[in-house]
Amino acid sequence: MEVNIIDKGNCLQELQVNLNNEELNDYFERAYKEYSKNYRVDGFRKGKAPLHIIKLKYGEQIRELAITDFIPQEVFNKYIEANKINVIGTSKLIDVEKKENEGLSFKIEYEFMPEIEVKNYKDIEVTRENYIVDDKTVDEEFENLMLKYSTKAMDAKVLDDKYVVTIDLQALDNTGAVLIRESAKDIELYVGDKRLNENLYNAIKDIKEGEEKIVELPMSKSDETSSVKDRKMQSYKLTCKKVEKIIYPEINEEFLKKLTNREDIKSEDDFKNYLKEQIQSYYDNISQENLEFSLIQEIVKLNDVKIPDTYVNNVLDSKYEEYVKHIGEHHQDQKIKPKEEFIKENRPDTIFNLKWFLISEKIIQQENLSVTDEDLKKLAEKEVKRIPIAVEKLLELYKKDKKAESRALDNKLMNFLIENAKITIKERPLRTEEKENKIIT
Numbered sequence: 001m002e003v004n005i006i007d008k009g010n011c012l013q014e015l016q017v018n019l020n021n022e023e024l025n026d027y028f029e030r031a032y033k034e035y036s037k038n039y040r041v042d043g044f045r046k047g048k049a050p051l052h053i054i055k056l057k058y059g060e061q062i063r064e065l066a067i068t069d070f071i072p073q074e075v076f077n078k079y080i081e082a083n084k085i086n087v088i089g090t091s092k093l094i095d096v097e098k099k100e101n102e103g104l105s106f107k108i109e110y111e112f113m114p115e116i117e118v119k120n121y122k123d124i125e126v127t128r129e130n131y132i133v134d135d136k137t138v139d140e141e142f143e144n145l146m147l148k149y150s151t152k153a154m155d156a157k158v159l160d161d162k163y164v165v166t167i168d169l170q171a172l173d174n175t176g177a178v179l180i181r182e183s184a185k186d187i188e189l190y191v192g193d194k195r196l197n198e199n200l201y202n203a204i205k206d207i208k209e210g211e212e213k214i215v216e217l218p219m220s221k222s223d224e225t226s227s228v229k230d231r232k233m234q235s236y237k238l239t240c241k242k243v244e245k246i247i248y249p250e251i252n253e254e255f256l257k258k259l260t261n262r263e264d265i266k267s268e269d270d271f272k273n274y275l276k277e278q279i280q281s282y283y284d285n286i287s288q289e290n291l292e293f294s295l296i297q298e299i300v301k302l303n304d305v306k307i308p309d310t311y312v313n314n315v316l317d318s319k320y321e322e323y324v325k326h327i328g329e330h331h332q333d334q335k336i337k338p339k340e341e342f343i344k345e346n347r348p349d350t351i352f353n354l355k356w357f358l359i360s361e362k363i364i365q366q367e368n369l370s371v372t373d374e375d376l377k378k379l380a381e382k383e384v385k386r387i388p389i390a391v392e393k394l395l396e397l398y399k400k401d402k403k404a405e406s407r408a409l410d411n412k413l414m415n416f417l418i419e420n421a422k423i424t425i426k427e428r429p430l431r432t433e434e435k436e437n438k439i440i441t
Contacts, residue, residue, distance in 0.1 A: 027066065
């Protein structure tokens with residue numbers, strides 16, 4: 001038997017086989033035995049007729065079937081088993097030719113999962129950005145929380161920034177005449193909002209209920225079709241309809257326990273320290289996630305892994321089915337994307353994730369990484385914060401949970417990669433010098 005392999009790229013190959021007459025006859029003999037089970041001969045139960053009678057009565061029919069079915073499949077199965085090839089999807093017979101006294105030739109096309117080799121996963125150079133939480137950030141978060149739990153009381157005039165005003169705005173032309181249909185009503189503004197436009201802030205910082213003012217504000221894109229489209233600023237008549245004083249909650253132990261569910265936080269300073277820890281923890285997690293993703297990106301980039309199209313398509317088909325089911329169960333008012341659009345959008349990320357999956361499995365194998373009870377305990381200590389259960393109890397559950405074992409193994413792999421990476425630490429303040437977006441209205 002003569003065998004040739006043609007590589008067609010991206011995990012697609014073609015098996016070309018030539019069998020001489022002697023080899024072909026051997027396969028015919030095996031085909032007679034295989035197909036005889038399907039034939040009934042008078043005087044015999046189905047599949048029990050003697051082979052020489054089967055050959056005499058159905059021999060030609062069996063040989064024709066064997067040429068396009070039995071023989072190519074038998075040869076192909078033996079080949080992939082002997083060469084330990086992981087075939088993806090279904091093989092396809094693309095050509096078969098039987099010549100008198102010259103044996104049989106055929107071609108089979110198939111996709112396969114390649115045996116990958118991962119070499120470049122140590123000494124990877126990446127940068128970790130550590131976010132710096134300053135006191136001003138904590139103060140702003142504290143202010144936001146106080147506003148959230150505050151109440152409001154009617155007042156006559158704004159005396160400081162701790163007020164909310166309700167206003168109407170009416171656009172005016174350059175003569176002071178009212179511009180029809182260019183107005184906004186019942187706009188609520190917090191006077192202390194740092195994002196307020198400076199002119200708007202100056203207009204409301206000491207305004208009285210019922211007072212009217214003229215204020216110049218930057219024109220929005222929606223004003224481009226108005227009669228004053230060539231001007232950069234727009235005049236508005238501002239009418240104050242309501243002034244409300246913000247009443248902050250009393251900061252006592254009862255209120256702080258309600259916010260934190262902790263007994264040890266008893267004062268404003270204690271709470272601000274707690275806030276800083278929470279904010280820092282949040283950004284530390286972001287920093288860790290960014291580091292891990294950067295590391296994964298570099299490793300995938302440095303290791304050329306081919307993914308069979310059939311494998312990718314099968315995963316995308318499953319994703320689309322899950323997406324359609326999710327929309328049907330949870331977002332029935334949302335329009336379902338066409339499958340072609342969904343697949344086009346998700347294909348790059350799916351290929352990337354499949355590459356990382358194969359690479360990570362190979363690294364785990366090469367480094368003999370496995371999960372211990374200590375690894376599961378670390379996972380339980382990390383995840384118990386969001387589950388109302390004791391660590392010991394959660395650990396016992398995790399010891400019987402394959403998904404928990406998988407998460408622990410992923411964590412162990414990532415810790416291994418980080419330990420073997422070259423990491424540059426860069427401190428990054430949360431605040432930048434970039435101009436903040438200003439609220440016009």
